[in-house]
Amino acid sequence: MSASESTTALESEVRSYSRSWPTTFESAVGATVTADDGTTYLDFFAGAGALNYGHNDPRLKQAVIDHFLADRLVHSLDMFTTTRVDFLRTFKSLILEPRGLDYKVMFPGPAGTTATEAALKLARKLTGRTNIVHFTDSFHGMTVGALAVTGSAKKRGGAGVPLSNATVLPYDGYLGDGVDTLDYFERLLADASSGVDRPAGVIVESVQGEGGINVAGLDWLRRLSAICEREGIPLILDDVQMGCGRTGAFFSFEDAGIVPDIVVLSKSISGIGLPMALTLFKREHDVWAPAEHNGTFRGIGPAFASAAETLRLFWSDDTFERATRAKGELADERFRAIVDAYPEAGLSTRGRGLARGLVFPDGAQATAVTTKAFERGLIVETAGAFDEVVKLLPPLTVTDDELERGLAIIAEATAEVLAEAHA
Numbered sequence: 001m002s003a004s005e006s007t008t009a010l011e012s013e014v015r016s017y018s019r020s021w022p023t024t025f026e027s028a029v030g031a032t033v034t035a036d037d038g039t040t041y042l043d044f045f046a047g048a049g050a051l052n053y054g055h056n057d058p059r060l061k062q063a064v065i066d067h068f069l070a071d072r073l074v075h076s077l078d079m080f081t082t083t084r085v086d087f088l089r090t091f092k093s094l095i096l097e098p099r100g101l102d103y104k105v106m107f108p109g110p111a112g113t114t115a116t117e118a119a120l121k122l123a124r125k126l127t128g129r130t131n132i133v134h135f136t137d138s139f140h141g142m143t144v145g146a147l148a149v150t151g152s153a154k155k156r157g158g159a160g161v162p163l164s165n166a167t168v169l170p171y172d173g174y175l176g177d178g179v180d181t182l183d184y185f186e187r188l189l190a191d192a193s194s195g196v197d198r199p200a201g202v203i204v205e206s207v208q209g210e211g212g213i214n215v216a217g218l219d220w221l222r223r224l225s226a227i228c229e230r231e232g233i234p235l236i237l238d239d240v241q242m243g244c245g246r247t248g249a250f251f252s253f254e255d256a257g258i259v260p261d262i263v264v265l266s267k268s269i270s271g272i273g274l275p276m277a278l279t280l281f282k283r284e285h286d287v288w289a290p291a292e293h294n295g296t297f298r299g300i301g302p303a304f305a306s307a308a309e310t311l312r313l314f315w316s317d318d319t320f321e322r323a324t325r326a327k328g329e330l331a332d333e334r335f336r337a338i339v340d341a342y343p344e345a346g347l348s349t350r351g352r353g354l355a356r357g358l359v360f361p362d363g364a365q366a367t368a369v370t371t372k373a374f375e376r377g378l379i380v381e382t383a384g385a386f387d388e389v390v391k392l393l394p395p396l397t398v399t400d401d402e403l404e405r406g407l408a409i410i411a412e413a414t415a416e417v418l419a420e421a422h423a
């Protein structure tokens, strides 16, 4: 009996990923995860983007171990600690200053959703308005404020209360190639009878991770940013999943050359998978009163230690960024080859950096591909409204050889699923 079978009666039915990958994992290094029966898997899921630097990087482990051995503070709310100060200084010198970003840093609590909540609160406080514009297929977290700006009907349904103070608009590409969906936003803003309350903010992902690797065009992002600036509406960029180098640059919005008013970061910011989140905002937006937003877990010492070490190791120059872009190109080529190999199957591919989607006509096929991939030793998930997208999210530290192996498994699994579909 697998170790997990004895605990499924105890654990709530709410668990999800353990249903996709029904085995008990024991250890993990880099892009490889080992189960308790000795089976190894390539991990192209990477904690949904929380493990951009892979599992258990020895240098990051050492930073955490050293933190404990020196009896540094593990828990410190928002008191000053040497570890916190070191993180802030490193973040400023390696991330903010080289990019010309004069952001203030807020520790909103340990999760992406807490960082979103802080961003929404701040936008509302800044404007004195309540309505937040978000986009179709968006995902911003599972607490009630974040759910109100999240697309998925299933997730919204879990709220149990009316989700309000939000207006959904079509994301880039939602109405097909020929339509710039921002025409609609501009029209709504210009029309005093549009029925849309003047927004307190706009929240957007530059690539929608949970939504199915939907990529916003860089021109679209620039236009959105320009509209928000012109209209005095704070732009919130949710970089929880696509930040920390996933698309190449540290921030996913750098390629567009925009500077959002508020940025939400979490998932890979600690580097090693420990909980940590940041809400960043332009200096002039720092209207918080002391303790107006709070939280017990805003000073997690080991996370600060590994986060600072991560920045020093991976973000001291552009080597890592260039490597990610190159691996992204490789993945794109392999996915294109799969799409081209089955012209009748209606497949397509999209993505940016090392966030890539292989899009199937329906969720059953994509899910069958990920199931077969798991049988062949690859952990990869589906995304999208109908789970129709095989979502490639390997650690950014994946080697070319590992990447080729994982992509070959997806190609084999696809071949098998399509053969069965046409049998």
Ligand SMILES: *Cc1c(COP(=O)(O)O)cnc(C)c1O
Residues within 6 Å of the ligand: 048, 110, 111, 112, 113, 114, 116, 139, 140, 141, 142, 205, 209, 210, 238, 239, 240, 241, 242, 266, 267
């Ligand atoms: C994962 C995610 C969140 C929520 O983060 P949690 O840590 O799960 O609360 C918010 N926004 C995006 C884009 C995400 O991918």
